[in-house]
Amino acid sequence: MSRVFNFSAGPATLPEEVLRQAAEEMVDWHGSGQSVMEMSHRGKEFMGIAAAAEADLRELMGIPANYKVLFLQGGASLQFEMIPINLLRGKGTADYVHTGEWAKKAIKAARIFGNVNVVASAEDKAFTYAPAQAGWKLDKNAAYVHYTANETIGGVEFQWTPETGDVPLVCDMSSNILSRAIDVSKYGLIYAGAQKNIGPAGLTIVIVRDDLVGKAQPTPPPMLDYKTHVDAESMYNTPPTYSIYIAGLVFQWLKKNGGVAAMERKNVEKSKLLYDYLGTTDFYRNPVNPADRSRMNVPFTLKDAALDEAFLKGAKERGMTQLKGHRSVGGMRASIYNAMPVAGVKALVDYMREFEKSHG
Structure with a gap:
């Protein structure tokens, strides 16, 4: 049977070359006598796979040394909650841009933990545009500014990076990460579910600047604290090992293809x-x-x-x-x-x- 052209929004199509390599390595990864799915996440084989995946992602995105890369679970939906829990830092208010269904979900979650200032909304035109920054009503005392880079449902994408001064910029890049060049240093935190441009469902990538880690007030439960995962190098609990492995193969494929x-x-x-x-x-x-x-x-x-x-x-x-x-x-x-x-x-x-x- 020949492969179809899969236009799914996610879980989405993967490079055939990656799938074939994973198939070849399914039963015996590099002579280890075991599948990656069977490996201990603390064994040298998998630790090497995870380290290589992080190094390749850092290279592909030009991630500065003062940013941590986390391989987590829970999808972007868990990040809707982890972000305010960790980044409000006692300030009480965060700025959000409302551009569609995924921004709406992020706003709803953030309101559980603090005040949300909706600085701009595209609801007036059924979420068919990205509001120009000139019209945003930013709060200079906000804990952070959050926007959704690409609304998967509505098909609206920011073709520019917002400027937020000293207020950390936070971005949901679930559906366009690695699809275009960005300057990571302009962001305080980037997060993305992997099941669109990176790999299979189950993996969530968080790229967070050092100075935003460990400042939550009050201190969150361990699993919801970025510091927990930074200190444990994403190994506080068993990570989504096979999803990380496939992501690593996709990163290699990206490097090989320019x-x-x-x-x-x-x-x-x-x-x-x-x-x-x-x-x-x-x-x-x-x-x-x-x-x-x-x-x-x-x-x-x-x-x-x-x-x-x-x-x-x-x-x-x-x-x-x-x-x-x-x-x-x-x-x-x-x-x-x-x-x-x-x-x-x-x-x-x-x-x-x-x-x-x-x-x-």
């Missing part, structure tokens, strides 16, 4: 192919402000929603899956993360043209 800069060029090419076509037709529609369109997640609706099931059926017959849009917005969504080849996007555009011709 790193983040090369991925960004490919992602620009892929998204341009799809958006350029959407701009030539009124049979399909993308609602997002063109300047804020995501390179990772492209939602679109058909002119007649009654055709949705036929569109999805035809796509599946042509080896394209997981194109159904999120239930909150309907229509379609093509998630075209790093591992999606250009050929997959070309196949989708060709099919969209064909479908329009036969149903328009």
Whole structure:
């Protein structure tokens, strides 16, 4: 059976090369006589795998030495709570930008632990744009400023990095980490669930600046304290070992294929192919402000929603899956993360043209 083009928003497609290597190493990793899934997380074999994964991620993202890299569990959803628990630091108020469903969840969680100042919201236009910073109502005494770099459901992506002065900038990069070059030093904390651009579900990456660790007031329970995980080098409890291993293989794949800069060029090419076509037709529609369109997640609706099931059926017959849009917005969504080849996007555009011709 040939592999499909998997447009899922997450868990998402992985590089075939990585999957084949993992398959070859499944039963016997590098002559150890065991699978990575069977290894002690404190044994020299797995400790080496984790150390190499961290080193490669640091190289790929240019992470400065004064930042810690944590391999945790719980997804971005746990970070919605760990961030205010650790970073409010007695200040009481944090600034949040509201750009859609994932920002909404982060705001709701933060309100359990302190005051949330929503500095800007895109709700007035159904979350179809990223609010320009000129209109943000920032609090200079806020503990931190939080934003969601890419809204997976709505297909809105920040094409710029906010400037927040001395107030730490916190970012949910779950769906666009490693897809474009960023300056990590502009952030106090970056977090990302791995199941979109990095690896399988179960792993969450946190990149946190040294001076934000160990300052929580009051001191959190150990599992919710970044200091616990920093001091234990992500080994306080059993980490998601196999997910870390696959992430490490993806990091190696990225390095071999030109790193983040090369991925960004490919992602620009892929998204341009799809958006350029959407701009030539009124049979399909993308609602997002063109300047804020995501390179990772492209939602679109058909002119007649009654055709949705036929569109999805035809796509599946042509080896394209997981194109159904999120239930909150309907229509379609093509998630075209790093591992999606250009050929997959070309196949989708060709099919969209064909479908329009036969149903328009």
